[in-house]
Amino acid sequence: xIEIIAIGALxxxxxxxxxxxxxxxVRFKIEGDPVVDQIDVILPQQQCGKCGYPGCITYAEAxxxxxxxxxxxxxxxxxxxxxxxxxxxxxxxxxxxxxMEETLSLLAIIDESxxxxxxxCIQACPVDAILGAPKQMHTVIDRxxxxxxLCVAPCPVNCIKMVEIPQAVDTWKWPYPIVPLTPEDQExxxxxxxxPLL
Amino acid sequence: MIELWQFHGGxxxxxxxxxxxxxxxxxxxxxxxLVLPLLQHIGDPTKPIVEVGEKVLKGQMxxxxxxxxxxxxxxxxxxxxxxxxxxxxxxxxxxxPSGLRAPCIVIETDGQDTWFERVPLTDYMELPPSVAxxxxxxxxxxxxxxxxxxxxxxxxxxxxxxxxxxxxxxxPYITCDDRLMREEPDKIIAGAxxxxxxxxxxKRCIIAIEDNKxxxxxxxxxxxxxxxxxxxxxxxPTIYPMGGEKQLIHVLTGQEVExxxxxxxxxxxxxxVKTARAVYRAVQQGQALISRIVTVTGxxxxxxxxxxxxxxxxxxxxxxxxxxxxGIKRLIMGGSMMGFALPNDDMxxxxxxxxxxxxxxxxxxxxxxxMPCIRCGACANACPIHLLPQQLYWYAKAKxxxxxxxxxxxxxxxxxxxxxxxxxxxxxxxxxxxxxxxxIASERDRKxxxxxxxxxxFRTFRLKREKAEKATRHKQKKAVSDNSKETAIKAALEKSxxxxxx
Numbered sequence: 001x002i003e004i005i006a007i008g009a010l011x012x013x014x015x016x017x018x019x020x021x022x023x024x025x026v027r028f029k030i031e032g033d034p035v036v037d038q039i040d041v042i043l044p045q046q047q048c049g050k051c052g053y054p055g056c057i058t059y060a061e062a063x064x065x066x067x068x069x070x071x072x073x074x075x076x077x078x079x080x081x082x083x084x085x086x087x088x089x090x091x092x093x094x095x096x097x098x099x100m101e102e103t104l105s106l107l108a109i110i111d112e113s114x115x116x117x118x119x120x121c122i123q124a125c126p127v128d129a130i131l132g133a134p135k136q137m138h139t140v141i142d143r144x145x146x147x148x149x150l151c152v153a154p155c156p157v158n159c160i161k162m163v164e165i166p167q168a169v170d171t172w173k174w175p176y177p178i179v180p181l182t183p184e185d186q187e188x189x190x191x192x193x194x195x196p197l198l
Numbered sequence: 199m200i201e202l203w204q205f206h207g208g209x210x211x212x213x214x215x216x217x218x219x220x221x222x223x224x225x226x227x228x229x230x231x232l233v234l235p236l237l238q239h240i241g242d243p244t245k246p247i248v249e250v251g252e253k254v255l256k257g258q259m260x261x262x263x264x265x266x267x268x269x270x271x272x273x274x275x276x277x278x279x280x281x282x283x284x285x286x287x288x289x290x291x292x293x294x295p296s297g298l299r300a301p302c303i304v305i306e307t308d309g310q311d312t313w314f315e316r317v318p319l320t321d322y323m324e325l326p327p328s329v330a331x332x333x334x335x336x337x338x339x340x341x342x343x344x345x346x347x348x349x350x351x352x353x354x355x356x357x358x359x360x361x362x363x364x365x366x367x368x369x370p371y372i373t374c375d376d377r378l379m380r381e382e383p384d385k386i387i388a389g390a391x392x393x394x395x396x397x398x399x400x401k402r403c404i405i406a407i408e409d410n411k412x413x414x415x416x417x418x419x420x421x422x423x424x425x426x427x428x429x430x431x432x433x434x435p436t437i438y439p440m441g442g443e444k445q446l447i448h449v450l451t452g453q454e455v456e457x458x459x460x461x462x463x464x465x466x467x468x469x470x471v472k473t474a475r476a477v478y479r480a481v482q483q484g485q486a487l488i489s490r491i492v493t494v495t496g497x498x499x500x501x502x503x504x505x506x507x508x509x510x511x512x513x514x515x516x517x518x519x520x521x522x523x524x525g526i527k528r529l530i531m532g533g534s535m536m537g538f539a540l541p542n543d544d545m546x547x548x549x550x551x552x553x554x555x556x557x558x559x560x561x562x563x564x565x566x567x568x569m570p571c572i573r574c575g576a577c578a579n580a581c582p583i584h585l586l587p588q589q590l591y592w593y594a595k596a597k598x599x600x601x602x603x604x605x606x607x608x609x610x611x612x613x614x615x616x617x618x619x620x621x622x623x624x625x626x627x628x629x630x631x632x633x634x635x636x637x638i639a640s641e642r643d644r645k646x647x648x649x650x651x652x653x654x655x656f657r658t659f660r661l662k663r664e665k666a667e668k669a670t671r672h673k674q675k676k677a678v679s680d681n682s683k684e685t686a687i688k689a690a691l692e693k694s695x696x697x698x699x700x
Contacts, residue, residue, distance in 0.1 A: 177628035
C-alpha cells in the first residue's frame with residue numbers, strides 16, 4: 001500500500017512540477033536569442049559585409065550557432081574579437097587570417113561635381129546615409145556614415161572616396177603613457193625635451 | 199570663529215607664489231590679431247554670427263549658442279575683445295593638450311578699442327533674478343577658475359542656501375586671484391551679492407581664502423565691514439587641492455557631495471572670485487566677458503606678473519610684454535599640478551587660461567625613472583577623493599576599463615597628489631587621463647554603432663515593406679486584368695452565340 005502512495009505522491013509531484021515548468025516556459029518565453037543580441041552589441045555595426053554575411057546581425061546569428069569563427073570582423077578589430085572570445089568562452093584567434101586587416105574609421109565623400117545621380121550608391125548603403133534622387137546630385141550624411149565602403153564599388157564614375165576621419169579637439173584621446181624603462185631611455189628622452197621650445 | 203573641517207589626504211606644496219604676486223595687475227597690450235576659438239568652455243561650440251570683412255566693436259557678440267538660446271545646451275556666447283575687422287573664420291591652433299586646430303574667429307584690431315553699446319542693469323535688485331541671469335548668460339561668462347563651465351547654468355535658484363566664492367587658489371605659481379582680491383575686493387563682493395540675488399537670495403555667502411594670502415584676506419574683510427555686506431570671509435588652511443570645489447565645500451560645511459552629483463544637490467554653489475568680478479562687470483557695467491586675468495610666471499620670464507589680457511591675445515604677445523628670457527624649454531597652461539604643456543606659444547589666451555608658466559632648463563626637474571609600483575599606499579593616503587590610485591593605475595595599465603570604472607575613475611579630479619607622493623615616480627595621472635579618454639571614446643563609438651544598427655534595421659524593414667507592397671500591387675493588377683479578360687471572353691462568346699442563333 002505504502003508503495004502505491006509513494007508512487008502516487010511522487011508521480012503527482014512530477015506532474016505538478018512538469019505543469020509548472022511548462023507554464024513557466026510559455027509565460028517567461030524570451031523572444032529572439034539573447035546570445036545573438038550580446039554578440040551584436042560587441043560588433044561595431046558598420047554593416048560592411050566583410051565577414052561574408054549581409055549585416056552584423058546575421059554574422060552574430062552565425063556565431064551564436066557556432067557555424068562561424070569569431071575573427072572575421074575587420075572593423076571590430078582585435079578588441080571585438082577578444083570581447084567575443086571572452087563572451088563565448090572560445091579560443092581567441094588572430095584577426096588577419098584571410099588577409100584582412102583592422103580597418104581605420106573612414107568616411108565616404110562624394111565628389112559632387114562628378115556625381116551623375118545614378119542612385120546606385122544609395123541602394124548599396126546599408127544605413128541609408130546617402131541622400132539624393134535620380135539625376136540629382138547625391139551627398140553623404142557624414143554623421144550617419146559608418147565607413148563600410150560598400151558605396152565605392154557600385155559608383156560608375158568613381159566619384160566616391162573614403163577619407164580618414166581627421167582628429168579633432170573633441171575626439172582626441174590622451175595617449176597611453178610611454179615611460180622610460182632604462183636610464184639610457186631616460187637620458188635620450190630628457191635630451192629631447194631639452195630642445196629649446198620657443 | 200567658524201569651525202572648519204578637513205578633507206582626506208592632500209599635500210603641502212611649495213607655493214612659488216612670491217614670483218608673481220608682488221606687482222599690481224597691468225593691462226596687456228592690444229595685439230594686431232585676436233584669435234577667438236568658438237569653443238572656450240565646457241560644452242557645445244558656439245556658431246559665428248558675423249561674417250568675414252565685417253567690422254566689430256569691443257564687447258560685440260560674434261558667436262552665439264545653438265539657436266541663439268543659451269539655456270538649451272551647455273554653451274555661452276563669444277564676444278569681440280577689441281574693435282576691428284573680422285579677417286577669417288577658420289581652424290587655428292588652440293590651447294589644448296592635443297595641439298590640434300579648432301574653428302576660430304580672427305579679428306584684425308584697429309587699435310581704437312571702441313566699445314560696443316553697453317547697457318548696465320544697475321537696478322537688478324528690483325527685477326526678478328531671471329533678468330540678471332539672462333544678462334550673465336549673454337555676457338558669455340564661464341567659470342574663470344580654470345574649468346570653464348558656463349556660469350549661468352550654475353545660477354539657477356533651485357533651493358540654494360549657501361554661496362561659496364572660491365578664492366583658495368591652491369595651485370602653485372598662480373596668483374591672479376590673490377592680486378584681484380587685493381586690488382578689487384569691492385567688485386568681488388558686489389559680484390557675490392549679484393550672484394546671491396540671482397540664486398534667489400542664498401542665506402549664507404562665504405568667501406574662502408587660503409591662509410597664505412593674508413593681504414587678500416584683510417582687504418576683503420575690510421571692504422566687507424565697510425559695506426556692511428552679510429558676507430563671511432573665511433581663511434582656510436593651505437593644503438593642496440583646497441581650491442577643488444568638493445574639497446572646499448567639505449572644509450567649510452562638513453558636507454560631502456554625493457558621487458556623480460553637483461554641489462547644488464546639497465544646496466551649495468561655488469563660484470570663483472574672478473567669475474564674481476565678471477558677473478559684477480556684466481550686470482553693473484554691461485560689459486561682456488572680453489578679458490581675464492592671467493598669471494605669467496616661471497623663470498623664463500623677466501617680470502613675472504598678472505595681466506588683464508583680452509581674450510584671443512596670442513600667448514607670445516603676453517610673454518613678450520613680460521620679458522622673454524632666452525632658452526625657454528617649456529610652456530605650461532593652467533598650473534604646475536593640473537595644467538598641461540603646450541607645443542608652442544602661438545596660441546590664443548582663452549576663457550580658461552588662468553596662468554602661463556614659462557620655464558627654462560633649471561626649473562624643470564628631470565623626471566626620475568619610473569619604478570615598479572610597490573603597493574605602499576602612499577597615493578591612497580594622499581588622494582582627496584578617497585580613491586584607490588594604485589588599483590586605478592594597475593587596471594588602467596592593463597587596459598581593463600571595466601575595472602577602472604568600478605574603482606570610480608570618473609570621480610578623479612586629476613589633482614596629481616598621488617603622482618606627487620609616489621615613491622616610484624609613476625606618472626599616475628597620465629594613466630588616468632588615458633583610461634578616461636578610452637572609456638569616453640568607446641562610449642561615443644557605442645552610440646554611433648547603436649545609431650547604425652537602428653538605421654540598418656529600419657532599412658531592412660523598409661526593403662521588406664517595399665517588396666510586400668510591390669507584391670500586393672502586382673496581385674491586384676493581375677486580379678483586375680484576369681477579371682476583365684474573363685468578361686471579355688464571356689461577351690465574345692455571347693456575341694458569337696447570338697450570331698449563330700440568328
